[in-house]
Amino acid sequence: MTRSLRFPDGFLWGAATAAYQIEGSPLADGAGPSIWERFAHTPGLMADGDTGDIACDHYRRHAEDVRLMQALGLTSYRFSIAWSRVLPEGTGRVNAKGLDFYARLVDDLLEHGITPNVTLFHWDLPAALDDRGGWLNRDSADWFAEYAQVMFRALDDRVPLWTTLNEPWVVVDGGYLRGTIAPGHRNLYEAPRVTHNLLRASGAAVAAYRAEGRHRIGVVFNLEPKYPASTRQEDRDATRRAHAYMNTQFTDPVLRGVYPEALAALYGAAWPDFPAADLECIRQPVDFVGINYYTRQVVRDDPTQPPLRAAGVPQRQRTHTETGWEVYEQGLIDTLLWFRDRYGTVPVYLTENGAAFYDPPQAAGPVVEDPLRVDYLERHLKTLRRAIDAGVDVRGYYAWSLLDNLEWSLGFAKRFGLYHVDFSTQRRTPKRSALRYAQIIASHGAAL
């Protein structure tokens, strides 16, 4: 007997985007620059010299894009606020036109029956705050709480789902250790301090929400399950280090109030002695957690790669995406079951899941054929259903992404969208995966 794949009543079917990746017009109507405005306009840092100056032109085409969401039957849309549109200097003066853009977008979503899921910080820190030390400055928690309160007071009457941060690990690893994303630092001593201030900021925003919020607030982590390349103790130890660095470095402080012990040894002299009171702020209870799942990592010991001393082992026998990520849907249920077993019944949204594949050249027509993305979507939704059957409290799914967009420093070439975007004309064309997703949504999962 084939089990129905219907999803629970009230389960949200969404798609996700981020401000700098889709909006364009980064300095329009009084907006201040973000660190991404600076990073993207620094020669040599962006593939093909791509920038977010236009991107998907969503700032001007938002009404058209909401109609695209409605065409898929989406019941929710996850998007981020560009902090420096609303607070051009990061704190203090509010730019009414910036706030108004997001109020009009939220109203339009609600009029189309689409639940807004708002991310306050998706990597685009106001440049003016970076000039004051950015996330390295302990004051960043207060700056973020001030900004969050401005947004709560403006939109909490209409926004039922808020998230504070998107993927603090990527900000730390990419922005302060590897230098691959803004602000492009490469400093081991900065990394744990940025982790700590990001988590303090999230906690401060959650505390501010408790004072006046009417709905629910959470935080979004990218979780990537780690599997040892062999049963050798060295590989198992390396796997544990990689898991602590990428995953529990963030989930444990927020959900358990402590950092993983492995981090002190990993960071060594760079590991600060944090005030205990900070952890009380960080561990503010959240109403839900967003999990972004894309792939897994198979890990081996690698003494040549300090401080982690771990390396990924390519799984060449399996399909990979254009960003080099293995398609491994089993990692999704492994992650969700691990999360439930470690942290209990905190509700979860799968706030990002998707893939960049090379869409084969085809004649311009009403649909772009993307068979690999259709397969990726089906595999992961079927697996998500298995996790729900196993008792994980998953409340919604957000495909990354609604539109092909600016894949940060990788530029426009890496296409994750359900809709293809011709960036020379801004024409949106549904991919086959969009039509398949619409069919799945219409059946609430039964058509899987």
Ligand SMILES: OC[C@@H]1[C@@H](O)[C@H](O)[C@@H](O)c2nc(CNc3ccccc3)cn21
């Ligand atoms: O890379 C695709 C998306 C990206 O466009 C989103 O803005 C971001 O939220 C996002 N996070 C991941 C997963 N985490 C990750 C892992 C390694 C490098 C960069 C991101 C993928 N994505």
